[in-house]
Amino acid sequence: MQRRCSVQSAALVGVEAIPVHVEVVVMSGLPGISIVGMPDAAVRESQERVKSAIKASGFTMPGDKIVINLAPGSIRKTGAGFDLPIACAILGATGQVDPRVMSSFLLVGELSLGGKVRPVPGTLPCALLARHLGLKFAVPADAEDAVPLEGLDQRQIKSLGEMRLCDLLPAHFKEPGQAPPLLGFSEIHGHAAAKRAMQIASAGEHGILLMGPPGSGKTMLARAMPSILPPLSESEALEAAAIHSVAGEPVDGILAGMRPFRKPHHSTSMAGLVGGGSPVRPGEISLAHKGVLFLDEIAEFKPASLQALRQPMEAGSISVTRVHGNVDMPAEFMLVAASNPCPCGYYGDPEKPCSCSEQAVRRYQNRIGGPLLDRIDMHVDVWRTDPGTILSSSSEELTSARLREGVMTARSFSSWRHEHLGDAERTRNVQELVASCRMTPACRSLLELSAKTHHMSGRGISRVLAVARTIADLEESETVSDEHILEALGFRMRKGA
Numbered sequence: 001m002q003r004r005c006s007v008q009s010a011a012l013v014g015v016e017a018i019p020v021h022v023e024v025v026v027m028s029g030l031p032g033i034s035i036v037g038m039p040d041a042a043v044r045e046s047q048e049r050v051k052s053a054i055k056a057s058g059f060t061m062p063g064d065k066i067v068i069n070l071a072p073g074s075i076r077k078t079g080a081g082f083d084l085p086i087a088c089a090i091l092g093a094t095g096q097v098d099p100r101v102m103s104s105f106l107l108v109g110e111l112s113l114g115g116k117v118r119p120v121p122g123t124l125p126c127a128l129l130a131r132h133l134g135l136k137f138a139v140p141a142d143a144e145d146a147v148p149l150e151g152l153d154q155r156q157i158k159s160l161g162e163m164r165l166c167d168l169l170p171a172h173f174k175e176p177g178q179a180p181p182l183l184g185f186s187e188i189h190g191h192a193a194a195k196r197a198m199q200i201a202s203a204g205e206h207g208i209l210l211m212g213p214p215g216s217g218k219t220m221l222a223r224a225m226p227s228i229l230p231p232l233s234e235s236e237a238l239e240a241a242a243i244h245s246v247a248g249e250p251v252d253g254i255l256a257g258m259r260p261f262r263k264p265h266h267s268t269s270m271a272g273l274v275g276g277g278s279p280v281r282p283g284e285i286s287l288a289h290k291g292v293l294f295l296d297e298i299a300e301f302k303p304a305s306l307q308a309l310r311q312p313m314e315a316g317s318i319s320v321t322r323v324h325g326n327v328d329m330p331a332e333f334m335l336v337a338a339s340n341p342c343p344c345g346y347y348g349d350p351e352k353p354c355s356c357s358e359q360a361v362r363r364y365q366n367r368i369g370g371p372l373l374d375r376i377d378m379h380v381d382v383w384r385t386d387p388g389t390i391l392s393s394s395s396e397e398l399t400s401a402r403l404r405e406g407v408m409t410a411r412s413f414s415s416w417r418h419e420h421l422g423d424a425e426r427t428r429n430v431q432e433l434v435a436s437c438r439m440t441p442a443c444r445s446l447l448e449l450s451a452k453t454h455h456m457s458g459r460g461i462s463r464v465l466a467v468a469r470t471i472a473d474l475e476e477s478e479t480v481s482d483e484h485i486l487e488a489l490g491f492r493m494r495k496g497a
Contacts, residue, residue: 002027005092005099008106008135009085010126011070011077014275014320014327015243015282017125019133021071022082022107024089029065035086037070040078040279049080049111050087057115057161062094076324078279081120084109084138087160101166105155106130109140115160119143124245127152128238139171145245147255148173149238180253182227184400188220190385192398195221197380197491199403202228203410204470206463207313207335207375209298212382213352214345218338221382222294223261225336227400228407231257232290239330240290243282260291262333266300273301274308280320280327285312288333298337299367306372309335313375335376341365349383377463378491410473421478430462437469437480447485454493464488 003026010017033047054061068086070077085107092099108126110118119140124147130137131152139146141158148154148171155168162168185195194210198221201208210218232240232254240260241251254260264273264284275283285293295301312318316332341347342361347354356364373379417423423436439447451461465480468488472480 003093005089007085007089007092007102009082010106010108010129011075012122012125012246013075014280014329015125015246015286017122017129018075019129020077022085022089023069023071024093025067026062026064026093031063031065033066033068035068037073038076039070040076042080043077043082046080046083046086049083049113050090052113053111053115053160054087054090056113057159059091059096066090076279079120080110081108083111084117087111088163091163097163098166104136105138106133106135107138111160117157117159121248122246124251125242127154128242138168145251146171146173183220183224184227185224185403186399188217188224191217191221191382194380194382195398195403197378198225199228199406200467200470200474201378203407203474204466205334206377206467206470208378208380209376210338210380210382211341213349213384214340216382216384218382219296222336222338224400225292226259226261228404229259230408230411232259236290243286243289247282247287249287260288261294262288263294263296266297270305270308273305274312274318275320275329280322282329285309285318285331285333286329289330290332293333293335295337297339299339299364303367303369307369310372310375337376374457374459377467380491406474409476410470413473413476433462433465433469437465438478439480443480443482443485446482450489460492464492467491
């Protein structure tokens with residue numbers, strides 16, 4: 001006679017939780033456990049943890065043949081998160097717990113040999129899936145990425161033994177931590193033009209390249225950018241936090257409204273940057289979703305890794321292809337890059353001579369690659385600040401509060417244009433962008449002449465228009481004027497190299 005039980009669980013595919021049915025059949029035959037449904041080594045090893053946990057929790061491990069099916073069989077199952085649903089399905093099939101109660105839960109968790117339930121990466125995406133399926137969610141007690149979700153009944157589980165009564169207590173969530181203090185622009189003296197550029201980039205979510213000699217303040221300017229970005233909305237925070245949950249990263253700051261700020265080292269591999277591995281895990285560009293990806297010393301990154309950024313920068317997502325199919329992950333990030341202009345760092349410096357040959361300078365800057373440079377909207381030269389300015393205590397510095405006020409004004413005006421003037425919320429082509437600019441014939445002629453003079457590509461022209469539109473939004477202007485075009489061209493055409 002066969003005894004059956006099915007429990008709902010989940011598997012992570014990229015940054016998304018996919019429903020998985022854990023089906024157990026206990027039948028007559030030689031004692032043993034067989035797991036089918038494309039399990040990896042960690043899932044196959046679960047049988048030893050499950051046996052020990054069941055016995056340590058006061059239950060009886062059946063001495064019959066046990067077949068466990070993880071459906072659908074077309075998706076590879078990875079990790080130790082299937083320990084808890086497998087154990088519960090075995091207990092339900094043998095009548096030691098009520099299978100009808102367990103069928104109302106989505107279960108994910110690793111078991112210790114003593115029966116304790118441990119959290120696994122991806123608790124938040126699994127909770128979102130449970131809400132979508134209309135199920136309760138059993139939250140491991142030590143889960144750092146567990147958060148209250150409207151419309152979801154979450155119950156706390158500390159050990160397998162608590163399933164005996166199937167009456168789990170409501171989950172307790174830790175208080176959200178305070179956002180860590182941010183570096184402000186008031187702590188950076190001088191650099192008025194660079195600060196203006198950072199404000200424009202933040203207002204329009206434009207990519208920006210900061211180039212200048214060592215010690216000129218490029219890294220500090222980039223690190224201060226989060227202080228002028230608007231906070232994440234609730235939906236954006238959940239979307240970004242789910243990605244960090246899958247990667248095992250802290251989610252407190254994101255849930256508090258802080259936009260992600262990722263700063264990978266230049267030795268990061270391509271898989272670490274764009275995502276990959278087996279199983280596929282999000283890379284830095286996905287962890288920077290809805291935030292900033294800061295590439296310091298961008299010329300030191302592997303050229304192949306940099307060129308892999310080109311498609312995600314335009315599409316806002318990354319598709320990783322593997323034998324078992326494609327895995328799509330979101331990657332809407334704002335790129336902030338910093339670089340020295342040459343190997344010694346002083347090419348174009350008016351005070352310190354450069355020791356590099358022209359060939360060395362060209363080779364160094366070509367490491368970034370023309371196609372990627374063409375996709376970075378703003379190129380800004382950053383020079384060292386005068387020592388007197390650094391030592392002064394002037395109160396006329398552009399503070400983060402003042403810059404952030406402009407950013408919020410520009411974004412609010414952009415939303416107003418979308419609602420009242422019919423402009424596209426996110427311009428998807430040049431025609432929509434040109435229409436939103438409302439240029440006069442003279443302004444259009446100025447842009448055409450500049451494009452011909454500087455041999456600009458079609459993408460370069462559209463990028464200048466996008467920056468000019470953002471500058472006009474900062475001034476709450478419905479039309480893009482000559483001054484806006486000229487300022488945008490100034491940020492496109494670098495003078496330092």
